[in-house]
Every structure is written in structure tokens, then in C-alpha cells.
Amino acid sequence: IVLFDMTSEENMLEWLFLVPALEVPSDLPTVTTIYPTANELPENLLRFYIEFSQPMQRGNVYDVVQLLDTNGNEVEFPFLRIGQEFWDRDMQVLTIILDPGRIKQGVAPNLQAGAPLINDGSYQLVISADLTDAYGRTLEQDIIKSFTVIAPDYQSPDPTLWTTDSPTLGTHDALTVELDGAIDTILAPRLIRVEDESGQSVPVNVSFGEHERLLYLTPVQAWSSGHYGLAVHPTLEDYAGNR
Numbered sequence: 001i002v003l004f005d006m007t008s009e010e011n012m013l014e015w016l017f018l019v020p021a022l023e024v025p026s027d028l029p030t031v032t033t034i035y036p037t038a039n040e041l042p043e044n045l046l047r048f049y050i051e052f053s054q055p056m057q058r059g060n061v062y063d064v065v066q067l068l069d070t071n072g073n074e075v076e077f078p079f080l081r082i083g084q085e086f087w088d089r090d091m092q093v094l095t096i097i098l099d100p101g102r103i104k105q106g107v108a109p110n111l112q113a114g115a116p117l118i119n120d121g122s123y124q125l126v127i128s129a130d131l132t133d134a135y136g137r138t139l140e141q142d143i144i145k146s147f148t149v150i151a152p153d154y155q156s157p158d159p160t161l162w163t164t165d166s167p168t169l170g171t172h173d174a175l176t177v178e179l180d181g182a183i184d185t186i187l188a189p190r191l192i193r194v195e196d197e198s199g200q201s202v203p204v205n206v207s208f209g210e211h212e213r214l215l216y217l218t219p220v221q222a223w224s225s226g227h228y229g230l231a232v233h234p235t236l237e238d239y240a241g242n243r
Helices: 108-113
Strands: 002-004 008-014 031-034 039-044 048-052 064-067 094-098 122-127 143-150 164-166 175-178 192-195 204-211 214-219 229-232
Touching: 031 143, 192 204, 192 214
Parallel strands: 039 143
Antiparallel strands: 002 008, 031 048, 048 094, 064 122, 122 143, 164 175, 175 214, 192 229, 204 214
């Protein structure tokens, strides 16, 4: 980079700098998890989350992600497309949203094209091996999530029905919460927190089990004696968008 005074060629400042070479991981990219993890999903399912082992590239998601019906035929335009793709900041979690207009009964897209998922049907979400990572490398093979569709879910998450197992004092054991149904794995870490007696947030790591019906809250520091509370924001949703 050279900066200089236009009135005098002698007054120049020059900086030299190096750009380090990009260090490419030795392992090829893989899909680590597809949420929801259950194999039976409601007819009004709103979203999938696809987690990758390393940062990916944006730009061709809707060319390489397909929804196939019972007969192996591609469902036409099942996903919401608004001119952008839905990636997290690290480009490792892709959100695929099923078109809400086709899910909501009685509106024009639903009347014209029908719902993307039909009760009692069998489907496959297919992520083609052509999807590339940040280094231009493709997946090793197609990734397929097979599932069947059950009746629509209109029941909102109800924290008053949740039960907890108290962890042991002085340990890093997880606070286990048995939920009344699966909840959104991306929203939950932001909208559920543990509070101490003074209302201060207790730092925890969030994980799930039993197809997102069990919630594990593991403390960063060992549990100390006292009374705790579980705070749940009202915008917490399940995978069908019930909040």
C-alpha cells in the first residue's frame, strides 16, 4: 500500500504486508446432524437445520438440497426462497424453511400448490454431494434423511409441564429437563437460561437428547448450594413454529 501527497512525489509512505496462506483442513466436509432428528415429523413442519463439520459456501443451496416424495419424485418448490440463504455466522449451520404459505391452510399458495408435506407420506431430504465447503471441496456422498409424516402439530411448548432432575452439589452434572415435546435446537440456547437466587444468569452449555425431547444444561462452573430457576422466553418455538 502506498500513500503519497499529490503535490510532491517525495512525500510517500509505503507499507508492506503479508497475507498468510489459507490452511485447508485435511478432512473433507461432512454433515454432522440434521434437525429434527426424529423419523416422524408433523405435517406442518416449518424448518430443518443442517449442521456441517466445517464452514461451507453459499450460493447454490437450492440447487443441491431436494425434498423427494413417496415415489422418489422431487416436490416442486417446497422451500421458502427470498433471495438469500439462511446460514449461521460461522457458515456451518444451514436453515431450510418449508414455505409457510403452502403450510398455512386457506391461503393462496396452499390452495394452489398444496402443502409440501402430506400426512402418512414418506419423504427424503437429500443434500447432494455437490455442495461445497469454504475451500471448494464437495461432500463425499449424498446425505439423505428419510422420514414419515404424521398429523400436524398445533400444541405450543408448555414449560409448566416440564420436569427436572436436580444435579449433585459440587459437580458439573447436567440439569436434565424432560420437555413436553421437541423444541427448536437453535432458539433454545438463546431463549432458555438458568438463574440463581438473585436472578443472575448461570453460564451453561446446552445439548439435547431423545429427539430434542430432553434438554441438558451443563454448568460451566460446578453447582453451588442454593435455589435456582429456569427462565424460558415466550418466543421459544418448536419445529412447527408453535411458540
